[in-house]
Amino acid sequence: MSVEKRNNVKVLGEGPVTMVFSHGFGCDQNMWRYLVPQYADRFRTVAFDLVGAGRSDLTAYDSVKYSQLSGYASDLLEIIDEFGQGPVILVGHSVSAMIGVLAGISVPSSIAGHVMVGPSPCYINDGEYVGGFTRADIDSLLDTLESNYLGWASSMAPAIMGAPEQPELGMELTQSFCRTDPDIAKQFARVTFLSDNRQDLPKLMAPTLVVQSSDDLIAPLAVGEYLRRTLPHCMLRVVENVGHCPHLSAPCASADALDEFLATLGHRGNVG
């Protein structure tokens, strides 16, 4: 099966540097629709859906392979290998930031710079470490997913309320946005929220930007601070934003941080 079909890979723009956009737990590559157009004029941009999400090939979902983040990391490396040209900057949201860490450690030459949007190496509090959640909290999330069984099959479609004023997505895309097979969603939630990649952070030698929301339940400020201390080459930028998706609800501030980071790597930012 082709990597392109498996991960629904979309390439936009051309440039000497490739930016690869990897979405997090919850939705799909449409999360990047504000950010990608800002870079496609001078970068080669590659966006894709994690297997099990969006319009990826669900038949490629292997519950053994994807029972660990390393399964997703090996997919990411294949995508970079096939679609990357020149140095690759990975922009990973949430869990995809850690998938990028694993990929970057396993093949250091694959990713020249990591942009982590709302990352967390470990969601559960552990001694001194503040992840923001207790194990019971995570079990509550898994229970929420479990009990919303019908909702997963039918929720989120905007149809019954008539056409909203400003639909960002056409009908075709809303069919798949934020919808997954309930069993896959459950497993992905388990893999994501029970992951602990704190040991891996010091091994990542590539330069890193952490884009942190000022008010993010999933990745609290303490986590951003922990990352800055632990990653060998880390720049931390806090963006005024409520929620876990600054690239959606604060796209300009997010892009500013990104441009600053790109400039340190010697790539032309957004302005000019």
Add this chain to the structure above:
Amino acid sequence: MRWTNFLQRLATEEMSGDSPKLPDAERLFDEFPAGLLVLSISGTILKVNATFCAWLGMEREELVGKKRLQELFTVGGRIFHQTHWLPTLQMQGSLSEVKLDVCHRDGHTIPMMLNAIRRVTDGGSYDEVSMVVAEERNKYERELVLARKRADELVAKEREAQAALQVTQARLRQALRLGTLYLWGMDAVTGARRYEDDVARLLGYADPRPVDEVRYAAAVEPSDRDAERLSVELALSRNEDFYSCTYRLNGIDGVQRTVESSGHGFFNDDGTLAYFVGVLRDITEATQERVRDQDRALFAEQMVGIVSHDLRNPLSAILTGTKVLAHGEASPGKLRVLGHVTSSANRAHRLIEELLDFTLARVGHGLTVSPVRLDLHAVVRGIIDELKLSFPDRALVHVAEGEGQCVADSDRVAQLLGNLVGNAMTYGEPDGAVTVTSALDVHWASLSVHNWGEPIPEGMQSGLFEPMVRGDTVEGGARSVGLGLFIVRAIARAHRGDISVSSSRAEGTAFSFRFPRG
């Protein structure tokens, strides 16, 4: 009185039914039978109706401007809100039919269904949310999830069973192939027989191919057909057990094969046939082998019979001749020579008898015995008296234990004792006594022969009763070719008994023959 009031009110309602007084928008919002909220895009509650406040046990003042909607969710719900709700609302402007648990003031949770829509105006954006309690749907969903889990488990079990079945089938095929067995079956309703493709080999084809009932039936040797049909019918009509039948098949390759067909019918509770499973076994070779064995055995018996019979006559002539010569006037030297000739001829006679017995026991139908009821002790005493004559300078003792009669062939008993006592005299200590014990208990009769002296090496004891084996290297002029103990055992078995040996320096050597009394 009250009843009258009620009727009057009903009448009033009927009359004013077409034009009731409708609430104004604000009251409608407040008392609407659903939780209604207006939120800032960060989730802060800007407006909330009384219904929602009442459901949560909270005052409006505690909520408006002070709480974000997501803060009323469980932690799981709040994560879901961030990962799904917010992005969806942002991207598609609305979301519907989301179910989340909302926390009541006292801590318990209420499952609610939510719809939300984002309004974008010139002055900014806000979200409208409606919520309804979904306890029943929640229960229903839980049941559904459980049912699905159970179904998944059943499917998993079914898969396991299928896998196990495949293994079993593979084993069966292997076993069938190794045993050159073939399967056939019978239709429970029509009685039609079905044969698996491999059965074609029994019909003389080189390769498996479909075999139909008619073709198979035609291949059965005509004279065997009735018997076969009869045994199947019997098996089916009796509603029980096994059918087994041997018949011949005439192959298209001109070879006639002998087939053992067996089968088992399985019946329903009402006695009707559920299914019938049959196995065919090619026993052509086994049959041929058996016939060949029988031929060989018969031939050997005949040969030995003829030879020994033919040898007996000249031996008798020699013995008669020596008797005649001894009666005349013979010098002591001649008499000694005659004595040698007589004993040699007698030995040759015994050898022929042994050879005849050996042949019968080994390749023929077994040694023949003619058991009769007899007094064992008396018989043994007589035999001992005779044996004493052969060993005049040795001590031979008889011990009798128990009493009564038993069933045995006295000639064979004499043969057995002669053999064992002969051995005891040859291999035992010359100064020690040889003891013959005859014993009877409730069920068993036994004879044992005991001697002192060099024990039989342990390694040799087990093979002692095989033909051509000797206990050790003592040169004994009286020994024949090592058939003695083999014949002793054959005699023991012909009496439905057995023979055993125990031998040690401390206990001496004892051969014991034990057999049922009758």
